[in-house]
Amino acid sequence: MTVAAYAVRMTTNADEPQPRPRRRAPAGAAVLREDVTEAIRAAVFEELAAVGYARMSIEGIARRAGVGKTAVYRRWRSKLHLVLDLVSAIAVQGLPAPDTGSLEGDLRLLYEVTSRALRHPVASQILPDLQAEAARNPDIAEALRKALREGQDGVAKGIVAAAETRGDLRPGTDHALALDLISGPLYWRSVVIRSPKLPKGYLGALARATAAALKAL
Amino acid sequence: MTVAAYAVRMTTNADEPQPRPRRRAPAGAAVLREDVTEAIRAAVFEELAAVGYARMSIEGIARRAGVGKTAVYRRWRSKLHLVLDLVSAIAVQGLPAPDTGSLEGDLRLLYEVTSRALRHPVASQILPDLQAEAARNPDIAEALRKALREGQDGVAKGIVAAAETRGDLRPGTDHALALDLISGPLYWRSVVIRSPKLPKGYLGALARATAAALKAL
DNA sequence: GGGCGTCGGAACGCAACCGTTTCGTCGTGA
DNA sequence: TCACGACGAAACGGTTGCGTTCCGACGCCC
Known part of the structure; x- marks a missing residue:
């Protein structure tokens, strides 16, 4: 679930x-x-x-x-x-990797899913809270890291790898930096700025800009 | 201070x-x-x-x-x-706006300052904690928002405006999205991923990629 | 030089949880 | 049919923090 x-x-x-x-x-x-x-x-x-x-x-x-x-x-x-049990339970279910054939399309799809999940106030309330707690508790940090790896981050990694073999990205691309570029902005907007609603066209523009950023690596 | x-x-x-x-x-x-x-x-x-x-x-x-x-x-x-008093006190001091003459240079400078601040474990421990609390307490949210506006976000806004008048960015650029692109990745890496140390050349590459993203808007 | 007000310390009664134990109830699987 | 064990409820003693109120000591400012 x-x-x-x-x-x-x-x-x-x-x-x-x-x-x-x-x-x-x-x-x-x-x-x-x-x-x-x-x-x-x-x-x-x-x-x-x-x-x-x-x-x-x-x-x-x-x-x-x-x-x-x-x-x-x-x-x-x-x-x-x-709490560890609950977080782990969430981590289990892997998200399906998008495969639209283009980097920007994949990103767009990922953002669609992610923003839908973050739209729920409960999720965006719980997330920063556990995240803050993780700074003090290694067990929570590990559980969260795992959940992230099998979720958002895993998908992003797949997108980057696909784009790389496709030739959309340079082979030597720094994957860690790429993941930051992909995941950072939407998290910032949804959780830190806590923007109640994303304007029409936001996700599309974000995907386009991010694709450009990745290609510049 | x-x-x-x-x-x-x-x-x-x-x-x-x-x-x-x-x-x-x-x-x-x-x-x-x-x-x-x-x-x-x-x-x-x-x-x-x-x-x-x-x-x-x-x-x-x-x-x-x-x-x-x-x-x-x-x-x-x-x-x-x-806590409100303390946060407000921090918010007071404005950061100097970088002016290197180029978008990428300005971003690089901003990242230098920001990452130095986030490098201190105390800051990166307190930040997500207050941020989580802000989700429940409007007063804290407001104080944090103000601190952000007068800090990171204010500087970023200046950078975007300068680049726009300079002609580095299209006039119709979505400023809100631009700020997300600028601030998101480093926050994600430093606070969410909690990467202990940024590899050599990371900030430079980040600035280059972000500049490319902004120009694609 | 004296009074005002801060200082640290200690105690107040109150409230919330802790983690455990005991109780009577009651449904299910053997 | 019946014993096992989970159920909700209540109470246990202990800990922690709340916000307030005393207290004697002390020293800056008028």
Whole structure:
């Protein structure tokens, strides 16, 4: 499941500080109930977006999920494990590599997907938060790095490689710099500047400019 | 005082969890003592880098600064006011606009300055943290936006304008997009990827590629 | 020279979480 | 049919920070 997918489901019940109506619904059996697990997962995303990793508490998660603390501790040993598990889960799903036949076309497609994911406030709230936390916690940093490598960065790498074999880029192109040029601007605009909406034609112009930059390497 | 300057001073005594030896040094007079104020300011930076805004506590700041909580509360009403004050103070000092006569040269100079500032771990730790917090707190967002406008973004804007009048860029250039192209990649590399060290020639190549991107707009 | 106000220190009551334990309930798989 | 174990709820003692209020010490400014 993608971040975006989580975000969509979340918008239905995010930001409810008060206790859920859910009343002691069904009780359990001798097996961890998947619906409870899922409720916790969703609650973590909501909580993460609402208060951030540092302020997030197990009690708060359980409260929001409408479950007992025990249900959480039965599954994860700590807040850290919980978040690492979620981030890793997101990292698993690889994005399909675009193949339009041209560098600019590939970039355009990548930007389309990326900007759609970043458009969800939840994603763009959680991302910088985990990113800041990563500066202090190597485990989070590693998980995030992995997620990035298998997502945005992986796709970008594929695009560069394809363009290189195609002859659109010089063979000696600095790949690391290329990835920075590709991923930087949209992240800056969406997450740092936090521009609410990208103007019409922005992604196209961005793709064109970036392609030009890469060819100048 | 710049972030970098703070960073330098900080490296001397950051990450000392234990109580300072400082023993009930001099007592005060009927005036706020500037050295105490400065000690608090420095402590806030250290604390911000060490634990982040969310986890930062007034008690922790006072402890680190070797002062009483009262000294802090006497100056600022809350953690938020304290941080806003600091961010604003940084925002005040404008960077000088580069003027090398060429777009690429100007960019190169800007990157030199920016990367030097971001090289300090303290700055690159504090930045994403405040940035994440800004997503939740409009006041912080505003302060950060202002600091950015008077810093990196302001300089970039000047560079674009100069290039435009010089004829290096087309008159109709999308300024917002131009700023994203200029600022995004280095931020991505330094703060998101957290690359410890930029390889030789990186900034030059980045400036060249970015200039090419801008000219393609 | 004296008073005002800051200094660090300590304590206040309050609140939130921590991680664990105990409890009665209850559904499911053997 | 029935025991196992997950369920929500509540409470445990401990820690941390909140924001405020005292306190005695001290020294700058009038």
